Amino acid sequence: MERGLVKTLAELDDAELAGLDAWWRAANYLTIGQIYLRGNPLLREPLRPEHIKPRLLGHWGTSPGLSLIYAHVSRLIRHTGQEAIYLAGPGHGGPALVAAGYLEGTYSEIYPRVSQDEAGMLQLFRQFSSPGGIPSHVSVTTPGSIHEGGELGYVLVHAFGAVLDNPDLLAVAVIGDGEAETGPLEGSWKGISFLNPARDGAVLPILHLNGAKIAGPTVLSRKPAEEVNGLLRGHGYEVIEVSGDDLPGMHVRFAAALARAWGRIREIQDAARNGRWDGTRPLWPLIVLRSPKGWTGPDEVDGVRVTGTWRSHQVPLSGVRDNADHLALLERWLRSYRPEELFDDAGAPVEVIRQQAPDGALRMSASPHANGGILTRDLDLPDFRTYAIEVKEPGTERAESTRKLGELMRDIYARNPRTFRLFCPDETNSNRLGAVFEVSDRAFMERVNDDDVAIGRDGRVMEVLSEHNCHGWLEGYNLTGRHGMFATYEAFAMVSASQTVQHGKWLQEAKPLPWRLPVPSLNVLLTSTAWRNDHNGFSHQGPGLLQVVLNQRGDVARLYLPPDANTLLSVADHCFRSRSYINLIVIDKQPQLQYLSIDEAVAHCTRGAGVWEWAGTDDGTSDPDIVLACAGDVVTMETVAAAQILRERLPGFKVRLVNVVDLMTLIRPKDHPHGMSETLFTELFTDTVDVVFAFHGYPGAIHQLVHGRPDADRFRVRGFVEQGTTTTPFDMTVRNRTSRYHLVMDALNNARRLPRGAAELMAWCESQLQKHEGYVVEHLEDMPEVRDWVVPR
């Protein structure tokens, strides 16, 4: 049956050709209109300077190619009913995608002001690249998009993420030859090594080589074609080439290419889904489209070639208001699309153009997959309390906290076989999350050997040694309505920090758009933290991502620093239920002290911060002499130890210990929804007593968070100050002046009153630190004897 369909698709009859071409001309016309026009949108009168925008902004060069592809994929959808989404890698072709949504009617459905008539068209033109309007790149406001234009490199990772566990979905991913130069893009071709044709949907990459980027030629467009094809075949693709600028020839050839690609995809899927797959990774089809940059635009301007060169990247004709020749050229150019055939008297697209749009939600601009909140369902979550560690007495027993999270995720995997995935750069076991392998292998479509472990075709744990792939796949998975977690080493989370920033911006921009429904949060787990890296060195010690997320807007940024297993479980459960946040969870993977029972943990996490009475000597009846606060596991251990030293050695000295799990509770409520009330803040931190705060990240973050709180200057913050090397966690706290001894000295130095014995205790602390220094130097090789919290007594 499908063979017949493919044949039909491959052959354009004259009527179809006319319809396709009309749609394409309309899209191009609207693209140019967006860049140039502020009046006379339908060219009902001769073009005059006052019809031209005073400032010309936008990107023409990539747009005609994007629209051509869009037109043809729409035809494919109409013929086949294939569900498809469109990801425009050359994101500055925004006007093309906006034009497509407008021609399909979706734009007016979402933004009624931009109606399908002359007034709406004028609105469409005026809003583009204008203050308070829409950007020149594809953005959150563009219907049908899950892929922001601008920061290049992620179109394939988003596409692959979107089709995982989405067997009926086709993601058409257009890659510009500029984007193709980026590292993240080049690293993302390998998505097919993880894509199961039976269970997942398909990505159709279309490498659009139009030859130039902003100001010069691209590498791929200037390499010999056989090298480019060899490269893509080496990545595992079957290359289908379409090249030229002749019309209708390009329509005919592109239709045939697309038919062949879709037919091949369906063959691969059909075989895999009907027991006819030998398990070899398929050669997935890919189209290389070579068409001139700025195709159908003015060939020459002022005697210089424009179309086919970088000069058509943005605005091929400048100074149109003041230059009569350019104005005439623009008019001729616009009229070359014969707008009078494309729009009716009211200004609406004519019937033949309307007919090009697939039905309803099959329109790519209206696909629910590109507005994943529509498809988002709650996870079936087990009761996280059942994974709890029993804690008889706080701070006495150790456990690997993340192991419990692994068990929780194992059962989430089992209960949600199509809507939950873990993404990790080859560190799932290292991060103690290996329990997931009890129910799912790693996904892998390349050769698997007999003695491989927990890896195979049916695996759904995503491990690839690329933070960019992991992060981007999860984004695509989230934005199409499914849940997951990205787990990585803390220092190397900076590799994908720009993706975290950009995804956070996407979520922020989506919030005020009523038509974009909330999607599952992006959950990021950071382990192997700055404080504990064993045999690794300074390059592995960097809590930078905390600060990056902290600077995101309060409506998306969430930072959690659970100090032990039960708080981690409670935090994770909360994150898995949440929507449209960036949830950053930081916790070490090594055995660590356990403090709270599961009930205490839930109560603690619910408040986000609280007094640990058992750790202090504060009776609550009056202000303590000092508040010791902490956020983060290793520094919490040091703070608890400091409180213990003070308790044991200066019994009359009143110490209150406050632990913070949810960092955002420290912010004023007017600046963050999690911000605790002034009353609660004062209950915890008083409003006059000095606070010695031991923090996992850079100390400035706490100053930033408590800014505007009562007498914020009384917060003395210790944290990571970029002192590191290959050493023990305890030595790390010494180097960064955050050890128990430093905290005790800080407490005494800042206390409301100095009790008897304070001077002796300070001297003792100093001597302990000196002993430690000698100890580290003398016992270089003896890791266990100086490791962790074990220090000379």
Place this chain on the structure above:
Amino acid sequence: MERGLVKTLAELDDAELAGLDAWWRAANYLTIGQIYLRGNPLLREPLRPEHIKPRLLGHWGTSPGLSLIYAHVSRLIRHTGQEAIYLAGPGHGGPALVAAGYLEGTYSEIYPRVSQDEAGMLQLFRQFSSPGGIPSHVSVTTPGSIHEGGELGYVLVHAFGAVLDNPDLLAVAVIGDGEAETGPLEGSWKGISFLNPARDGAVLPILHLNGAKIAGPTVLSRKPAEEVNGLLRGHGYEVIEVSGDDLPGMHVRFAAALARAWGRIREIQDAARNGRWDGTRPLWPLIVLRSPKGWTGPDEVDGVRVTGTWRSHQVPLSGVRDNADHLALLERWLRSYRPEELFDDAGAPVEVIRQQAPDGALRMSASPHANGGILTRDLDLPDFRTYAIEVKEPGTERAESTRKLGELMRDIYARNPRTFRLFCPDETNSNRLGAVFEVSDRAFMERVNDDDVAIGRDGRVMEVLSEHNCHGWLEGYNLTGRHGMFATYEAFAMVSASQTVQHGKWLQEAKPLPWRLPVPSLNVLLTSTAWRNDHNGFSHQGPGLLQVVLNQRGDVARLYLPPDANTLLSVADHCFRSRSYINLIVIDKQPQLQYLSIDEAVAHCTRGAGVWEWAGTDDGTSDPDIVLACAGDVVTMETVAAAQILRERLPGFKVRLVNVVDLMTLIRPKDHPHGMSETLFTELFTDTVDVVFAFHGYPGAIHQLVHGRPDADRFRVRGFVEQGTTTTPFDMTVRNRTSRYHLVMDALNNARRLPRGAAELMAWCESQLQKHEGYVVEHLEDMPEVRDWVVPR
């Protein structure tokens, strides 16, 4: 002549084979010793549990391959006198590289404690992966390295950067198959599209496919070999394969492969340097080495295969202290290298091993190119004052400030034809730095067409649409002693933020090492800032890199926010002269107001911050009513405008305006060498008057910087609070509450005294903001009329 050399190289005689193999066995022995031994380093007695380190850490798997390659490249150097450096992409093979430096004598020269005798060997073993010792990965402490192990992906970019303008240098870059999965690595093969064989040196990539990463197989090792080879040929390389685990066969075949590769490189260079190059990009050779992971290690442990699998990634034999079988296995393994043949009675390498090392500085562990400070020469800099803009009256005329920097760099290019380069993701013209094209084209080795502009074989401006490549190339260029600048869009600087972090850490770690001499600073210019993006949207608005660098240690981090052209010139001159810093310069590229004459600019930049008397109404005789401070161009314009409004409308109100160019002057001197004294700080900011601070980046940064300064709570900071869209710079300041009107209201709200007329002025400010709001909404399409600082009057 060289043909004969190649033939000699390709054929190993028995003596050479014996020497090579002895060296390799010694390196492997020392590698295992570092992982396992704390005593009995030469196995002079039977191995006992107490000889074993209590905690076993390190990475064996990749090490034997790294050492094999090292041995063979050393032989190549001995035969040919080729200058070479070695970059170990699989950076956790640290013990192999440390062993190599030790065998070559360099290690003991640098670290006399680690002498070439039994005591020194014990020191070598004990320091490894131990607190206070060295990390398990290649690090700054490793002689001969310019490439930190850990964060994967940059080995090729560092290698290409190192050989630019270094015609006699060969950079041997070993790429692990784990690293080969990362985006940055995949994006870096294209270095050869920018490498000129006549003028630049050569990179020899050796893709070391040993099959596994931490916990599973790698993509490339499991793809069909023809796909891998096709991929690499598609990247433009000639693939030379060596595969197996047989000995001495592997030595013989690798020697032949290396000879062929080197011969090919010399042919290419020779042709290009002697007028026999047609300009076609050469097919550079590349070696694919397939050898088992953990090669020569124990095949099986406890009945499970180890060598050749991921199980040999780190420590193939665990629990050796407590497991007699494992202890015996370890002893057998160590003795299989016949240490008694490798080290003499004193414990020093025997003569045949010493003979393997090239002479002096030709040893790769002693190459001056890997300690680029040795080769660093001052740039020949023109007098930056000659590029100055004439400023008759401050704040009245506009100019594109970065254009002046472009002119300065043009002349730096001309004066320093081999030691200065600009690296930019295709934005040199967009960033108004295009003057450099008057003296140098863009570098490009792919096809160049007749109508291309400023691009060609001889070009030395590096443009590639990849922040990772640009940043990494510059790092390699810097670390080998040459100067440059990386210019990019502010928001997308986050793409390479992890590289900025890692390079900063490298510089930090190098400072205390007396043998590592200072290298040129990494200069980063950020334009197209958060505040001014015209047709771009929220995704293009992010001042994140400022915060990232701010959190680096004071001995490397430098942040400059010049407000105009002359301050930019002064700052740039300073940066080009500096050593071993990360210099971040942030300035917009669009026409902007000019404030200071060149002399004023020099004085201002020298202090780093200062009062602009002409802007305020402060007579200096007593404290002002308010201090308005600013850092960053757009916010400086708003602050100057706010001061003007106050001056004109409330003449009796005393305003002081402080502009900060060098952000680090705000920090206390004990925390940063640029930190201004308390006296100067108080002179500028008083110690009691409130300060309204308008900042280019996130406001928290200023709170962080002034922490600990007198009454730091009095700083009211406005800055970028993640409010953005496609709009004008003025509207951006309104959205982020940093506009002139907000600043006036802030000033009045926080002033020491409220003058008569304050209430009216506040009301007027509010009405102006309301007008602006209506204005933006009504005039969507009219960019120039609402652009910049033009606001309704």
